Amino acid sequence: MMKEGAIKAADAQPADHQPLTETETVEAPPKKSRLRLILLLAVPLIILGIGAYFYLTGGRYVSTDNAYVQQDKISVSAEVTGRIVEVNVKENQPVKAGDLLYRIDPAPFRIALEQAEAQLAAAKVGVNKLQAQVAGGGADIQAAQDNLVVAQRNFGRYAELLKRGFTTRVLYDQALHGVQEAKQRLADARNTAQVNQAQLSGGTVVDQPAVQAALAARDKALLDLKRTEVRAPADGFASQTERLQIGNQAVQGLGMVTIVRSGATWVEANYKETDLKNMAPGQPADVKIDAYSGKLCGHVASIGRGTGSEFSLLPAQNANGNWVKVTQRVPVRIAIDCQPTRPLLAGLSVDVTVDTKERPLDVRPAPRPAPAAAAPAQPQKTAAR
Template identity: 30%
Template sequence: MADTLVETPKTETPPPRIVRKPKRHRGALIAMLVLLPLLVGGYFLWKYLGTYESTDDAQIDGHIHAISARISGHISQVLVEDQQIVKAGDVLVVIDPRDYDVAVAKAEADVADARAALTGSQTEIPITSTNTASTLQTAQSTLADSRAGLLSAQRQLSAAESRLAAAEAQVTEAQANYKKAADDERRYKQLVDKEEISQQLYEQAAQAAAAAKATVDTRIASVNEARHNVAVAEAAIQQAQAKVPQAEASIQSALTAPQQVAISRSKAKSSEAKLAQQAALLAQARLNQSYTTIVAPAAGIIGKKTVEVGQNVSPGQQLMAIVQLDDVWVIANFKETQLRRMQPGQRVRFSVDAYSREYQGRITGIGGASGSRFSLLPPENATGNYVKVVQRIPVRIDLDPGQNADHHLRPGMSVDPKVFLR
């Protein structure tokens, strides 16, 4: 058919060709855009991490005062309880003081007795000195008197012997006169019997003989008396001679005056030492008396109370503890590899698990040895199966002023410290 449509084939025009850049350039650009921030951030993170050292092996530390008895006794009062806040000087426990009051009274009496003994000893020194001086003078006077008495007795003996010699001579003379008179009487007796002489002449001769006889008797009595006087004089000499050694001995005794004074002074010094000893015992008794009242040595919180009223305690027995809160610090146990740049004075920031705040402080000291060296059984590394273990060294961190004004920090709390090395 003429009107039949005849489809003429159409020629298709190819789409325009798109020229694409290589994908590898795009990937490198993306990698650079991603890695560059990471590298910059990693660098700054590395720099930041290198500015401090941290550890989780750290805790709060502080003073924990052990309260113990210094004397033995019976507990009469307990004035605190566990967890009670106390101030320095508050009375905690009272031990019955009556036994110690008696001990103080006895010590005071002993001191008074020792002081009186010392006064007596000191008074005795001048008395001894005066007495010995007086005794020496008396002994010297006695010796002089004894020697004078001996000399007088010797003179009396000499005079008595002279009188005895004279009396004996007179006896001899009297005997001679009596013999002559007796001979004359006998001759006159014969003559009168022959009546060659008168009776009167004979009687005169007889009387002369009797008188001569009486004279002889008198002279003999004088001799006996003289001999007695000689014996008395000899006895006086012996007595005087005995007194001389006695007086000399008294002088020798009196010459020991310096030694006697020295002895008195030694007694006084001994009394002084005794007084000092008794005074020391009194001081100890008063100390023991003061120990009956146990007071808080510092402000803090009571803990670990084990004492009760009526309990008997002994010296050294722990009764309770006081945790001091106004002076706490941090002990952080860092690895030994972390101590390369750590030194006292570096700034520290730390937090505790109990509170959501940070505290400021500074390093004040680094331990002298690792914790293992202070343990009860230090490690022995001389064996053949030694394994190296990184040790930890305690570092003390003190809080800056005012950081613990609320006293919230307690010894034993866990701490996460950061020590800034720059």
């Protein structure tokens, strides 16, 4: 049986199997021992290096993926209400400040301007008439005074004749009534002159209140006519132009197109409140954009003065029995220092990592003043017994 087992074992060995020589049998153990020794030393060193790295850099870098590219956006709305008759801009079209975006039907505003100019002319005519009346008011007063003198003389003669009995009482009363009428005409002339003079504030025709009001109405109509041409307020790119259709009604104050301002780009990173312990403006930051490869360099420009929930439309009301503490987010503005190779679009998601190793000199807190030295205690004098 042992012989058959030996024969089977010999048959199971491959044909090219060669027996190990004495030299190979002796050298194999040292090679395995050397590899085992290297592994035993390398693995602890690698673990120690990783631990040392995390120990030295732990808390130095603060990262968040709740960050987005932001750009200044201007909502351009019409300042007058009217029908759109011309559109000169398309979606994502670059525009310069002053370029015509769209035009509102100017016909109603031209008519309003003509009416305002007619009212201005009528106001000037009225002022000229008042000036003529003021100039002629002195003559009316003088004529009334002369009539009063004549009436008084006539009344005096009738009074003397009545005493002598050469006239009747009726003629005397008529003369007296003539004096009273002359006095009333003189008073009316003086009042009319005062009223006309009060309606004129002095100066030229343009300085008169009625003319000034007509001029203001004319300027308002002219401004409304000018506002029928809606122009770009700044350089940038036109966006959300779907409302700009010929025939649509442009409503005053309603945004019709948005201009994304070019050249003003930053990143708004929403950090947890627990990450702001060592963060300060001026610290360097790395910005990685999800849409593009590579990183951008930047720095912390400013830290928000309130959490995101504090400025939300409906702030959280925590004064109830079901309150649960939630870590708040604080917006941190990251300024981009490197020139990007591709255009940055508003709203792109980014990852921001801030290096908080050193606090910038210009934002370090001022040293606290040393406490004033306490005054030496004065020895108390004991009263002599």
